[in-house]
Amino acid sequence: MTEKTLNSTEDTLVRYDNPVLVTRQPEKTASPRTAAAVQPCIPTEAKRETEEILNAILPPKEWEEDGQIWTQRISSTPATRLDVMNLQEMLDTRLQQRQARETGICPVRRQLYTQCFDELIRQVTINCGERGLLLLRVRDEARITMEAYQTLYCSSIAFGMRKALQSEQGKCDLIEQVSKLEAERAALEKQCLELRQKTEQLERRAAELRAAEEKRHQEELLALKKTNAQLKAQLEGIIAPKK
Structure with a gap:
């Protein structure tokens, strides 16, 4: 756990100074690491200002180990051309080791490039603090935009998923409504067939009744005509003069 904590800077591309012991428990004796801790020298005014800017851009790391508090500040050592080349090689190596994606959204690639940019800001800030602050502003703006x-x-x-769920629910409702309407249509068609x-x-019954009524009417008409003819004949026989 100790070595992992103290060597945590190996996982980042940003250069840090050696860890420095801040406080320790009184009952414990100083460890060899404590004796070998690097004691910071008295910096000059320009160096102090540069370190303040670096600490504002990249705050120091602090952690507790066995009751002792350690701190690790960002390195204020100027970078050479070889350091920049090594940084590029380390970036390419880390990208391959962690299998970062070449395109698309990749948190690993984004993290490594962020560390590389922080290291470049550190290198630039050592030479020109104002330029480093401007790069910090660019970094923060890019981060906010991202x-x-x-x-x-x-x-x-989330909106797409919500709309997809709503569409699925609406689809189910429409399918249920279609089934209900089809059932109603089938019932109406059956009712229409029964009514037809x-x-x-x-x-047919009305036609039969009408035909029977017409037949009875014709029979009555024929009977009346026959009766009329008989009555006419009798009347003519009564009225005609006797010879």
Whole structure:
């Protein structure tokens, strides 16, 4: 746990100074690491200002180990051209080791490039503090923009999922409504067929009644004509003069 804590800077591309012991428990004796801790020298005014800017840009790391508090500040050692070349090689190596994606959204690639940018800011700040602060402003603006896009992406994903669920629910409701309407249509078609059959039966019955009524009417008419003819003949026989 100790070695992992003290060597945590090996996982970052940013250069840090050696860890320095801040406080320790009174009952414990000083460890060899404590005796070998690097004691900072009295910095000059320009160096102190540069260190303050570096500490503001990249705050020191602090952790507790066995009751002792350690701190580790960002390195104020100027970088050479070889350091920049080594930084590039380390970046490429870390990208391959951690299997970062070459394109698309990749948290690993983003983390490594962020560390590389922080190291470049550190190197530039040592030579020119104002330039380092300007780069810090650019870094923070890019980070805010990235977080805004990430928030927008997450909200759009949530919105899309919500709309997809709503569409699925709406689809189920529509399918249920279609089934209900189809059942109603089948019931109405059955009712229409029954009414049509009933209408046809009523029409046939009405036709039969009308035919029977016409037949009875014709028979009555013929009987009346026959009676009329008989009465006419009798009347003519009564009225005609006798010979």
